[in-house]
Amino acid sequence: MGVALEQFFIFVGLLACLAYLVKCVRFSKCIFLHFWKVLPRSFLKSMGQWAVITGAGDGIGKAYSFELARQGLNVVLISRTLKKLQAIAAEIECTTGSSVKIIQADFTKDNIYEHIREKLEGLEIGILVNNVGMLPNFLPSHFLDTPDEIQSLIHCNITSVVKAFVCTFSKALQAEYKRKGIIIQVLTPYAVSTPMTKYLNTNMVTKTADEFVKESLNYVMIGDETCGCLIHEILRSFLNLIPSWVLYSSTFQKKYMDYLKHNTNTI
Structure with a gap:
């Protein structure tokens, strides 16, 4: 019984060491990639000519729109505010030379996907950045009084x-x-x-x-x-x-x- 228990603890210890080793390898890869770029600049473009970014009107989505355009991709911007999309599209085209399409869509509604599909038809899409941030529609209204x-x-x-x-x-x-x-x-x-x-x-x-x-x-x-x-x-x-x-x-x-x-x- 004592030998079996000892072997069990050795086995658990080895599993724990292995788990930490995997974490260390992953962390080392992060450090390496932080200082050295491994992917060639053409990698993202090789996935397809177009990138689709949802939530492209502000914040991280907007930043992805500009950066992917700088990487040589054409971009499709999807957001609910048309004026923001038009302004961002004009700036991207002016500063990067990439082609830009805009799709106005409110992801809090359910009847938008056929419209998006029609607008994307025929495009060679290699990248999708799904950046829509929203709360579920079932948030109880009485929480608004808190x-x-x-x-x-x-x-x-x-x-x-x-x-x-x-x-x-x-x-x-x-x-x-x-x-x-x-x-x-x-x-x-x-x-x-x-x-x-x-x-x-x-x-x-x-x-x-x-x-x-x-x-x-x-x-x-x-x-x-x-x-x-x-x-x-x-x-x-x-x-x-x-x-x-x-x-x-x-x-x-x-x-x-x-x-x-x-x-x-x-x-």
């Missing part, structure tokens, strides 16, 4: 559930389609200064949308999920060491909300 702090926590919790679903679903798709040469990757960044985050003050951890997008494109081949930049990978590794009951405690949540308030620019 204090701002409680509303923020409710929105964060619901959004976390939606993100968890999208992450799991995307990984399942990648497992199914990887053999066909299709790359499906989930980006899970932390702080990025965008209109959605009310323009958080930038620092070593909080990136501008342009900074984040440029770095994230280096990690296209690193795996089915990535934070998109080295500093966020480091932050995730650190947060994974903290017990979940600490992260979800009322004290931690209050500190986090205070941090957001003090690091948000007033527009």
Whole structure:
């Protein structure tokens, strides 16, 4: 019995060491890709002549639109605000020379997909950046009468559930389609200064949308999920060491909300 128990603990220890070794290899790859670009500049363009970006009117979606156009791709911008799309399209065409198409669509509605399909018909699409950020339509209306702090926590919790679903679903798709040469990757960044985050003050951890997008494109081949930049990978590794009951405690949540308030620019 004693020998069997000893062998069991040895086996568990080896599994733990193997898990940490895999994490170290992944982290080393992130460090390498942060300083050295492995993918040739033509790689993204080789996937197809067009890139489609949803949520292209602001923030990360807008930054991807410009960066992919700089990489030589033509871009299709999808968002609900037509004036923003027209202004961004004109600027991209003027500064990069890439062709731009715009599709006005509100992803809170269900009857938009046939319209989008018709607009995309005939295009050689190699890249899709699915950047639509929205809360589910079933958010109960009585939450609107609650204090701002409680509303923020409710929105964060619901959004976390939606993100968890999208992450799991995307990984399942990648497992199914990887053999066909299709790359499906989930980006899970932390702080990025965008209109959605009310323009958080930038620092070593909080990136501008342009900074984040440029770095994230280096990690296209690193795996089915990535934070998109080295500093966020480091932050995730650190947060994974903290017990979940600490992260979800009322004290931690209050500190986090205070941090957001003090690091948000007033527009």
